[in-house]
Amino acid sequence: MAATTPTGASDVASKHADNYIVGDRIPTNPTPLSAPQEAQVRELYYRRVKDKCADEIKEFAACALNRTLSMVFACRPQKLAMNHCMLQYQNQESMDAARAEWFALAGERKRQREEHKRKQEEAKKKHHEWWGLDEQGRTVAMREAMERVEAEERERDLMERKGVKGRRS
Structure with a gap:
């Protein structure tokens, strides 16, 4: 039979007391x-x-x-x-x-991570300003060209619809 300590726990349990809450003691590393x-x-x-x-x-x-x-x-x-x-x-x-x-x-x-993130955002903003990029990373000239193409396509679609409607009448 194992000897008991004044708290009534066996020697085996007292050897591993760091892993358990014994009396008022808390585990040495409570936070996983x-x-x-x-x-x-x-x-x-x-x-x-x-x-x-x-x-x-x-x-x-x-x-x-x-x-x-x-x-x-x-x-x-x-x-x-x-x-x-x-x-x-x-x-x-x-x-x-x-x-x-x-x-x-x-x-x-945490402060270092936030500072790093802020610096990355600032660098990204400067990069976009320097190269004249929009939020999607396209240049202003490319955005204008895409807008012209889209406008031409809308106009062509509108003309085709009118032309189709005119033929039916």
């Missing part, structure tokens, strides 16, 4: 994100870890430079130091901090 959003959170998370362990990573890279198979043996202390440092910062608190940073930057990303 899409796969690309989760990838952005992981990118922030790994960037933070790499920034904190930059010295150890540089030492390992300097040791491994211009080595092939001998790198495994010659750079073992640097590799162990780098891995120890990275494992030290790879935890749920760091992931939660990266997620919080991602949510904090959401407003900035």
